[in-house]
Amino acid sequence: MTATAPTGGRIEIAGLTKRFRGFSAVEDLSFDVEPGRITGFLGPNGAGKTTTLRMVLGLVRPTSGYATIGGYRYGELERPLSTVGAALEATNFHPGRSGRDHLRVLADAASIPTARVDELLELTGIPAAARKRAGAYSMGMRQRLGLAAALLGDPQVLVLDEPTNGLDPEGIRWLRGFLRRLSDEGKTILVSSHLLREVEATVDDVVIIANGRLVQAGTMADLRGTAGALVRTSDAEALAGALRVADVTSSPGEEPDTLVAETTDLRLVGDVALRAGLPVYGLEPRSTDLEQLYFSLTEGTNRNEGAQSAADQQVPHQPAPDQDPGAASAEEVSS
Template sequence: MTATTGTRDGQIRIQGLTKRFGDFTAVDDLSFDVEPGRITGFLGPNGAGKTTTLRMLLGLVRPTSGTATIGGRDYAQLPHPLGTVGAALEATNFHPGRSGRDHLLVLADTASIPAARVDELLELTGIPAAARKRAGGYSMGMRQRLGLAAALLGDPEVLVLDEPANGLDPEGIRWLRGFLKHLASQGKTILVSSHLLQEVAQTVDDVVIIANGRLVRAGTMADLEGTPGALVRTSDPEALAGALRVADVTSTLQDDGALVADTTDLRLVGDVALRAGLPVYGLQPQRADLEQLYFSLTEGTNRNLGDAAVAVGAPTERDAVIGEEGADER
């Protein structure tokens, strides 16, 4: 997640990336790296600039300044885009009257990818039974799987996924988690935008959090979770803290009366409490919660781009991106 002196194949590098739509700054001097063989969660409130960042990375929106590169190249400079980057930004970019299999076959044909790859991906993403049905009748979860299959057609080294767990049931989310980890184990670079914080905590290796278009925190999950400890509840936390000090274990008293001991050895904490004659009402491992960290970093920073934007005539991030795409097409 830290800046490096060189760029490796498959590495995503965002450097000083800025995008302005008139007076509205959607992305503001944003910099971070996404490394091969790792899953990176891209988090932020609505309107934080995630969509604009992903679209600039994929060459769909022009940056005002800065760069967004894949393996050291802009998307437009990639010699084999489909074999380098697979992206699923929306679960509706297909013809509703076309079957899921036909949708993939059309995409495969444009890139000279054999039909066998389509059938392989239908099996891999778990939708072979629905493949011959019209995609317009798919559930949201099935659309997500179809989008993921399309992103994987060229066996890319980089995957960019926007809210891939939307619409998936618990079994589907569990499948997606294992599938992404499998792809990362093959050395693929995976950038996932999501608002499902608990799922992100169980899936990703690294986290990038932005607010108001700016980076507020980036690091590994282990770094963000901080030093592990043991959370214990007892009738006299101050007495237990003293007993733990005798056992060379420091601790911190929380506002709710719980004690956090600086050790992962739950048995040691329990034994110390027993010797001190103190009842224990709760004892569990303690690590920083991603959800708590997220809200502590982004609370009060969310740009309310609904009513406020309408009131002043400013574009929301989504409206601005759509306007930019329309300008590009013209």
């Protein structure tokens, strides 16, 4: 019944709100997560991502609103581990229990055979280490063990909270390929991260929240916008006119005598300039600065709501606009 629900493996979140003693962690949040796609769930630390995911998984009771998976709330699922797999934190292990026993404890609870446990240890590449006690595991091993736990019941839907935390570059690449394979099988995958850069190569859709509110939801392509070409010439206005004749829209660049043409065809821009008798001092492809866009999106709302004292305590300080955003956020501790 649960596996063949009419909405398949879609996650639907509607009007989800959670308030803790007057502090609003998540406020009227609504979005859908589609099957067969990887959705990035983004926001700065303290934005309410983890609280949202915990409400989806029935661990935290919403103040109002609801979240359903394939049309059912988590608590109503007949076989939860075979419907939704979740990896929330890489530290959810008893240090004195082996990784394999950790999985067997969960497998027992969900009536999953031990053979499946060993199969997953192979799949996630930790069969030998899994017999050692989990307290000695590296962060990367914990992430893999968490992923193995999420996949135990071969679920249609995967919910992963900051799965790249603590993974080395090789691990991140492995995870990317792994998630892509699962998504190609038609699974619904929701991955949270506080860094757009970490997931931008992986995700198809993005949902961005800040201060518990939705800021943006759409495809990654929408967020990127149209790619263009940045051209530097002596008379930007004249070149804009020449490009218009060639059916290419353009807009003035940030610096004087520069132009952003809405085409990825650099050769076309060069040819037009040559025909118009205008010099080309520089010509390069230009894509949206996603990281900059992400920070402007999440920071704008933050500033508007900065009056909440409780929110100030909860939300780590945003990097100032002139700082390098990547360097600043790398120092933040994950929520």
